[in-house]
Amino acid sequence: MTVMPYDSNPPLRDRLLAAAAELTCDRGWDGVTMGQVAARAGVSRQSVYNELGGKPALAEALIIQQTDRFLVGVAEQLSAHRDDVLLAFTAAAEFTLRAAADDPLLKAILASAHGEANDLLPMLTTRPQPVLARAVDAILTQLRAEFVVRMPDDQLEIAVDALVRLTLSHLVQPELPIERATAELRFIASRLLAS
Numbered sequence: 001m002t003v004m005p006y007d008s009n010p011p012l013r014d015r016l017l018a019a020a021a022e023l024t025c026d027r028g029w030d031g032v033t034m035g036q037v038a039a040r041a042g043v044s045r046q047s048v049y050n051e052l053g054g055k056p057a058l059a060e061a062l063i064i065q066q067t068d069r070f071l072v073g074v075a076e077q078l079s080a081h082r083d084d085v086l087l088a089f090t091a092a093a094e095f096t097l098r099a100a101a102d103d104p105l106l107k108a109i110l111a112s113a114h115g116e117a118n119d120l121l122p123m124l125t126t127r128p129q130p131v132l133a134r135a136v137d138a139i140l141t142q143l144r145a146e147f148v149v150r151m152p153d154d155q156l157e158i159a160v161d162a163l164v165r166l167t168l169s170h171l172v173q174p175e176l177p178i179e180r181a182t183a184e185l186r187f188i189a190s191r192l193l194a195s
Contacts, residue, residue, distance in 0.1 A: 012043065016048055016051055017065050020032060020062050021066075022040060024120075025107075028108060029109065029120045033055075034049065066106070073096070073099055074139065077095045085143065085147050093189075096167055097167070097171060097181055101178065132168065143156065149193070162192060
């Protein structure tokens with residue numbers, strides 16, 4: 001068996017997204033340019049355009065990567081509570097809110113100036129892709145594969161969509177303590193997921 005050497009040079013896309021995230025945390029999204037991303041990643045500006053396209057495509061790729069990181073934790077929480085869908089959802093919602101509260105990129109997105117054509121916040125709030133639809137699809141897929149849910153599939157889809165929207169609302173507008181927001185989400189989930 002051949003052991004592959006450790007690759008200390010991550011793929012270009014990962015380097016670019018890491019650079020964009022760092023810059024967003026340092027300067028806010030409106031202060032990030034493609035040239036700065038290229039310089040931070042140690043590549044030419046043209047390499048950024050070739051790999052990701054323009055700034056709107058970079059924004060979407062950054063949001064998708066961040067969403068996928070959150071969804072790994074959500075999947076772990078769901079899997080840890082396979083015998084109780086309500087407990088699983090509650091644990092996943094609490095994980096999401098706690099992780100979001102400590103996430104520097106999300107804090108930078110929420111604190112940045114808004115109104116630009118390529119602003120990041122609408123990707124969390126008003127444009128269903130990449131966050132909302134991606135999260136709903138991932139959670140539905142896992143619920144269908146790992147849980148016994150005694151409700152019609154179309155109703156399950158409506159319930160999961162509503163619960164993800166509510167969780168995102170608490171994430172974007174964190175006005176309540178996490179414990180209270182989680183308790184409210186659990187209460188609503190208990191009504192939506194009742195079988």
